Amino acid sequence: MSERMIVATRKGLLQLARKNGGWSIERTSFPGIAVTAALHDARDGTLYAMLKHGHFGSKVHRSDDGGRSWQELAAPAFPADAAGNPTLFQIWTLEAGGGEPGRLWAGALPAGLFRSDDRGGHWSHVSALWNVPEREKWFGGGYDDAGIHSISPDPRDPNRVFVAISCGGVWDSPDAGESWTLHGDGLVAAYMPPELAGQKETQDPHRVARCAASPDTMWMQHHCGIFRSTDTGVTWTQLKLPVDDFGFAVAAHPSDPLTAWFVPAIKDEMRVPRDGALAVARTRDGGKTWESFRSGLPQRDAFDLIYRHGLDVDATGTRLAMGSTTGSLWVSENAGEAWQLVNAHLPPIYGVRLY
Amino acid sequence: MAELHFTSWLREIVPNGPLTAGGDTVGAALGHVFNELPHVRGYVLDERGQLRKHVCIFADGKRLPREAALSQSIRPDSKLYVMQALSGG
Numbered sequence: 464m465s466e467r468m469i470v471a472t473r474k475g476l477l478q479l480a481r482k483n484g485g486w487s488i489e490r491t492s493f494p495g496i497a498v499t500a501a502l503h504d505a506r507d508g509t510l511y512a513m514l515k516h517g518h519f520g521s522k523v524h525r526s527d528d529g530g531r532s533w534q535e536l537a538a539p540a541f542p543a544d545a546a547g548n549p550t551l552f553q554i555w556t557l558e559a560g561g562g563e564p565g566r567l568w569a570g571a572l573p574a575g576l577f578r579s580d581d582r583g584g585h586w587s588h589v590s591a592l593w594n595v596p597e598r599e600k601w602f603g604g605g606y607d608d609a610g611i612h613s614i615s616p617d618p619r620d621p622n623r624v625f626v627a628i629s630c631g632g633v634w635d636s637p638d639a640g641e642s643w644t645l646h647g648d649g650l651v652a653a654y655m656p657p658e659l660a661g662q663k664e665t666q667d668p669h670r671v672a673r674c675a676a677s678p679d680t681m682w683m684q685h686h687c688g689i690f691r692s693t694d695t696g697v698t699w700t701q702l703k704l705p706v707d708d709f710g711f712a713v714a715a716h717p718s719d720p721l722t723a724w725f726v727p728a729i730k731d732e733m734r735v736p737r738d739g740a741l742a743v744a745r746t747r748d749g750g751k752t753w754e755s756f757r758s759g760l761p762q763r764d765a766f767d768l769i770y771r772h773g774l775d776v777d778a779t780g781t782r783l784a785m786g787s788t789t790g791s792l793w794v795s796e797n798a799g800e801a802w803q804l805v806n807a808h809l810p811p812i813y814g815v816r817l818y
Numbered sequence: 819m820a821e822l823h824f825t826s827w828l829r830e831i832v833p834n835g836p837l838t839a840g841g842d843t844v845g846a847a848l849g850h851v852f853n854e855l856p857h858v859r860g861y862v863l864d865e866r867g868q869l870r871k872h873v874c875i876f877a878d879g880k881r882l883p884r885e886a887a888l889s890q891s892i893r894p895d896s897k898l899y900v901m902q903a904l905s906g907g
Contacts, residue, residue: 518872518906519828519861535857540865550864 465777465817468784469510470792471498474810476512478530486794486805490530500557500772503818506564511583513554513569521553525583539569539577539586545593549573552606556772558614561621570611574601574628578640589640597645597664604629604667604686612771613671618678625696627668633696649699653687669711670771671696677720684713684725691750702750707737712774714783721749724776724783724799726769739764743799759793759802767791772814786812820847820896827902831861844875844898845888862900872906875899
């Protein structure tokens, strides 16, 4: 099981370690600066932190010594000829490029996709996705512009890449970003006029997670519900949770394609846990039935919301970590059934990752 | 040579201020700084070469409008301050 985690927060990057059955903060890097995405690259142990200075733009930092020291690298940037004259607002997600050594993918607000093939030393803008004609229908979900928050290289073929965009639907490239196909049959957007509810390029997938051992299986927390795909995101089936099916985060079991976790909240005009009581929902049968777990989580007066990257499961499927908008961090050692509070006084948490 | 002061928020990026630079405009003076210290550019300008939204420049005691800041004429004895705009938090 994972014994470490990185936590990306509004006020810096935290590194935690598990000792004697409990978790504690071992190091804080970039204190005071927003860390919008972070990655531990399991291929070589490198740590990456994507910073957003309030005034001075987005920056990329890399550590080759486990976080003791950091080197600033060139940040992704939209090229001068990019249509619409975009400027980078923030990096929203960072993913390792699977079997392609040194490759990284960064998703941004606005919805630019960037690729590095040298561990972040240089970045190239994936212009083919920026130039799809459907982009003119994309729009922001919680931000001024549409953004890319989920990137998933296929474990079987690192050149096949899936991305999800709020609000711009789900896209698949078979050739490392040279060409793109829009998918999303079955997704439904209640925020659109009825005749446009099924329009693929205006769907708002809040987050998509893929089963590592069964890569055709994907789970989606959408603005308007929870969906599952068993054909690599081409078609989706809506799943019914007992009460709330709004939220942002989803974690897919690494080996069991029937198991996933979500963190429901009252839907979009509220975005808080129902009755002030936080719960984690789990299915183990592909979404037919659901269990709701509350042990160790606040059950009154809680306003905790779990952002898109705020829930993670380790490679065993047993240990999970979860961080909230109000700065609480929990760990579960039994597949989400009970939770242990690590700290309730952290900055707003953007992302957690076990490693 | 104009004198350029950078906000203390950037002391790790520009540790040895104030700097001096030639040039007839704010943009030209900054350009000389960026030639010497290329990594500073991305902290002051965006990828379009525009002054970042939440960076402001004062020239000789006057805050410059963002859109016109880089083209503002300066004197050889001008004092420039590159500051964080509080609109950025």
